[in-house]
Amino acid sequence: MIRRALLISSALAFSALLAACSDNAGKPAGNAGAAQQAAPVGVVTLKKDSFPITTILPGRAETFQTADIRPQVSGIIREIAFKEGGEIKKGDLLYQIEDAPYIATVEQAKAAISKAEASVPSAESNLERYQRLVGSGATQIEFETAKTTLLQAKAEVESTKAALSAAQIDLDHTRIVAPFDGVIDQTAYNVGNVVSANQSTALTTIRQLDPIYISLTESSTNLLKLRDAMAAGDIKGAANVAFHLILEDGKEYNQQGKLDMSKQVVSETTGTFLIRVLFPNPDRIVLPGMYVRATVELGDEVGYALPQLATSRDANGRLTAQFVSADGKVETRAFENSSPSNNSWLVTEGIKDGDQLIVSGLQSITAGMPVKPVPMKINDNGVVVAAEQPAAGDAGKPAAK
Numbered sequence: 001m002i003r004r005a006l007l008i009s010s011a012l013a014f015s016a017l018l019a020a021c022s023d024n025a026g027k028p029a030g031n032a033g034a035a036q037q038a039a040p041v042g043v044v045t046l047k048k049d050s051f052p053i054t055t056i057l058p059g060r061a062e063t064f065q066t067a068d069i070r071p072q073v074s075g076i077i078r079e080i081a082f083k084e085g086g087e088i089k090k091g092d093l094l095y096q097i098e099d100a101p102y103i104a105t106v107e108q109a110k111a112a113i114s115k116a117e118a119s120v121p122s123a124e125s126n127l128e129r130y131q132r133l134v135g136s137g138a139t140q141i142e143f144e145t146a147k148t149t150l151l152q153a154k155a156e157v158e159s160t161k162a163a164l165s166a167a168q169i170d171l172d173h174t175r176i177v178a179p180f181d182g183v184i185d186q187t188a189y190n191v192g193n194v195v196s197a198n199q200s201t202a203l204t205t206i207r208q209l210d211p212i213y214i215s216l217t218e219s220s221t222n223l224l225k226l227r228d229a230m231a232a233g234d235i236k237g238a239a240n241v242a243f244h245l246i247l248e249d250g251k252e253y254n255q256q257g258k259l260d261m262s263k264q265v266v267s268e269t270t271g272t273f274l275i276r277v278l279f280p281n282p283d284r285i286v287l288p289g290m291y292v293r294a295t296v297e298l299g300d301e302v303g304y305a306l307p308q309l310a311t312s313r314d315a316n317g318r319l320t321a322q323f324v325s326a327d328g329k330v331e332t333r334a335f336e337n338s339s340p341s342n343n344s345w346l347v348t349e350g351i352k353d354g355d356q357l358i359v360s361g362l363q364s365i366t367a368g369m370p371v372k373p374v375p376m377k378i379n380d381n382g383v384v385v386a387a388e389q390p391a392a393g394d395a396g397k398p399a400a401k
Contacts, residue, residue, distance in 0.1 A: 038371055039361065040371070041371045042373075043376060044357050044378065045354060045357075046304045051305050051342075051344070052298075053297070053301050053340070055218075055340055056295055057216040057218055060215055061289060062212070063213070065207070066205065066208075069094060069204050071176060071197060071203065072173040072198060073102065073174055073197050074195065075099075075195065076098045076192060076193070077096070077098075077190070077193050078191065081094060081096065082184055084186040084187060085183070085186065088181065088206065092178045095175075096174065096175055102171040102174055105167040106164065106167045108167075109163045109167045112163065113160040116157040123152075124150055130143040180206070182208040183206070185205045209288070210284065212279055213278060214278075214292060215275070216276075218273060241259055241298060241299075246295060248292065252295075253279070257277040257278060259277060295342070301346055305344035306347060307359060308343055310322070319334065322357075322358040322367075324356040324371060330365050330367050330368060333350055335347045335349070358373075359378065374386075
């Protein structure tokens with residue numbers, strides 16, 4: 001009897017459960033049946049304008065001039081007149097080599113000139129005398145000999161003058177001076193060391209750092225694209241290429257560079273060609289060997305600038321971005337052609353004035369999803385911030401045009 005009662009109770013409970021499930025099946029779920037809520041997303045309104053065409057190239061700093069200082073005469077270093085690592089000016093004394101032997105040589109050369117010059121008047125008088133006596137007591141041979149003696153005396157004078165010039169040059173070379181303005185390294189020799197003329201080891205090295213060269217590399221493929229764009233007239237003003245430097249710490253250098261030279265040979269191993277740019281460097285901020293990046297402005301082009309933070313690339317390498325469609329839904333657009341422009345991509349097709357580009361909230365949206373656009377803007381640092389809202393008292397006033 002008890003067992004029968006348990007069976008009846010179980011059957012009734014199961015029937016109640018089926019009834020409850022049947023009742024709920026005919027009702028919509030709480031959130032599933034409700035309309036999908038529009039997610040708020042930050043947008044910027046696009047407008048066609050003229051933007052710079054830019055590209056970023058890697059590079060390395062190189063000295064404008066470098067000179068290894070070597071002695072041109074032999075002797076003992078008597079004085080070192082510079083501060084190691086300091087700045088020097090053209091003509092500053094660097095090393096003084098013991099000059100006493102060279103001064104003596106100069107004095108000997110001067111004495112030799114005086115001796116040679118003293119023999120010239122005697123030779124001239126002798127020649128005049130034999131010239132008068134030719135045919136009346138003096139033979140032609142004696143006359144010719146006197147003439148030769150005078151020429152030899154004059155030649156000796158010129159020879160001693162040349163020796164004096166050489167001796168003076170050697171004396172001047174005992175003073176080793178800076179060939180140009182720059183920064184000097186530490187010295188490899190000290191006072192009292194003996195040096196030799198034109199030795200292989202340099203005494204020190206001078207580097208001119210203002211201005212300074214930046215050697216940049218660019219791919220040959222981009223070079224061909226640039227030439228095609230210039231030929232088609234798509235890029236205007238490319239003749240005046242502007243270069244801006246980005247230092248190792250990410251800061252922009254406050255000087256603008258100018259093109260100095262382009263290497264006209266493409267590397268067979270890397271497929272790149274060299275661009276050398278000259279930058280003023282008055283404060284010695286850029287030092288030789290530094291790795292830097294240069295932003296190159298190739299000209300201007302009219303189009304729409306899409307911030308890089310709001311774009312991506314699809315599997316085919318095309319630039320893609322998310323827009324708010326006319327019916328308030330997410331719309332994905334792909335662009336076949338795009339050009340770099342500072343922190344943006346410049347496109348010329350597939351956009352019209354007033355289109356709303358989604359710049360924030362991209363992680364939580366998908367194509368076709370309804371969204372609620374919130375006006376935003378991109379500040380000078382490339383960060384998305386809220387657009388300026390009108391003051392409370394101006395809320396009802398139309399925006400100024």
